[in-house]
Amino acid sequence: MRKAFITGTAGFIGFHLAELLLQEGWEVSGFDGITDYYDVRLKRRRLEILGQHPGFRFTHAMLEDNDSLQGAIAAAAPDAIVHLAAQAGVRYSLENPRAYIDANIVGTFNVMEAARALRVQHLLMASTSSVYGANTEMPFDESQKADTPLTIYAATKKANEAMGHSYAHIYGLPTTMFRFFTVYGPWGRPDMALFKFTKGILEGRPIDIYNNGEMWRDFTYVTDLVRGIRGLIDAVPGGPETAVKGDSLSPAAPFRVVNIGNSTKVRLLDFVDAIEAELGQKAIRNYMPMQTGDVPATWADASMLQQLTGYRPKTDFREGVAHFVRWYRDYYSQ
Numbered sequence: 356m357r358k359a360f361i362t363g364t365a366g367f368i369g370f371h372l373a374e375l376l377l378q379e380g381w382e383v384s385g386f387d388g389i390t391d392y393y394d395v396r397l398k399r400r401r402l403e404i405l406g407q408h409p410g411f412r413f414t415h416a417m418l419e420d421n422d423s424l425q426g427a428i429a430a431a432a433p434d435a436i437v438h439l440a441a442q443a444g445v446r447y448s449l450e451n452p453r454a455y456i457d458a459n460i461v462g463t464f465n466v467m468e469a470a471r472a473l474r475v476q477h478l479l480m481a482s483t484s485s486v487y488g489a490n491t492e493m494p495f496d497e498s499q500k501a502d503t504p505l506t507i508y509a510a511t512k513k514a515n516e517a518m519g520h521s522y523a524h525i526y527g528l529p530t531t532m533f534r535f536f537t538v539y540g541p542w543g544r545p546d547m548a549l550f551k552f553t554k555g556i557l558e559g560r561p562i563d564i565y566n567n568g569e570m571w572r573d574f575t576y577v578t579d580l581v582r583g584i585r586g587l588i589d590a591v592p593g594g595p596e597t598a599v600k601g602d603s604l605s606p607a608a609p610f611r612v613v614n615i616g617n618s619t620k621v622r623l624l625d626f627v628d629a630i631e632a633e634l635g636q637k638a639i640r641n642y643m644p645m646q647t648g649d650v651p652a653t654w655a656d657a658s659m660l661q662q663l664t665g666y667r668p669k670t671d672f673r674e675g676v677a678h679f680v681r682w683y684r685d686y687y688s689q
Contacts, residue, residue, distance in 0.1 A: 418462025616655025
């Protein structure tokens with residue numbers, strides 16, 4: 356039986372990845388601090404669902420608690436570590452930057468130390484499309500420089516990539532960083548646009564639409580995302596023989612960076628239209644200027660993901676919105 360250790364299993368993406376692996380017959384050890392950044396009842400419900408699988412084990416502790424983390428990973432003896440836990444949210448990083456340093460820098464260092472000590476077969480860690488920062492050439496591909504982050508959140512994730520490369524080089528630790536593009540879907544975070552828009556429309560409250568709606572995002576459905584991660588677990592970086600066309604594989608380490616996105620640039624107003632159509636209710640739109648730290652557009656080149664795994668995200672945003680709205684109505688009708 357294959358074993359995975361996943362940080363952030365009470366979170367949106369970690370929950371979906373753990374469920375996918377459990378359904379495939381993996382043994383999954385989860386780790387999460389269950390912080391109150393958003394409604395902990397949602398996090399606990401995700402864990403209850405995972406707990407119904409006999410192959411799931413869970414440790415409740417913070418990434419900064421190094422002893423608990425090292426002990427949990429050692430006990431799990433995983434083949435792969437997937438590090439998803441982080442202080443998330445671009446806007447919250449403007450209010451509480453220290454939370455990002457503690458969780459995303461110190462916490463990630465602790466995960467890397469555990470992976471080094473156990474010599475795991477593959478360490479996979481979450482980055483973000485936000486590392487592309489002020490880049491304007493699109494679609495974003497992994498060969499572009501990412502030296503202009505616009506928020507402390509993006510800066511911590513760029514630091515994680517640099518940290519991961521150094522450990523891969525020094526210790527020969529196979530490491531893959533994946534950059535997510537605007538993930539959405541059932542069990543999503545309440546601070547994300549789709550969740551906020553749906554809630555606001557149903558409650559008859561105005562929704563804030565930044566940059567007067569002139570925003571484009573590469574909306575990536577969560578099931579597509581975790582299937583991409585699942586494929587990357589088996590795409591272990593190594594020497595030149597593991598390279599594919601256009602690879603970001605480092606010449607100095609078993610390390611690569613991979614985009615996971617839908618490869619479709621969607622206008623924010625079209626996304627809002629899709630939510631209204633699914634809800635059968637119009638939004639009260641409050642048009643706002645661009646918020647500090649935001650970018651007008653994201654758009655992924657996901658061809659490397661397809662080269663490495665044979666998989667490419669493909670869910671149309673209207674279909675994904677419909678799935679989310681059905682989940683939302685069901686969850687909040689209980």
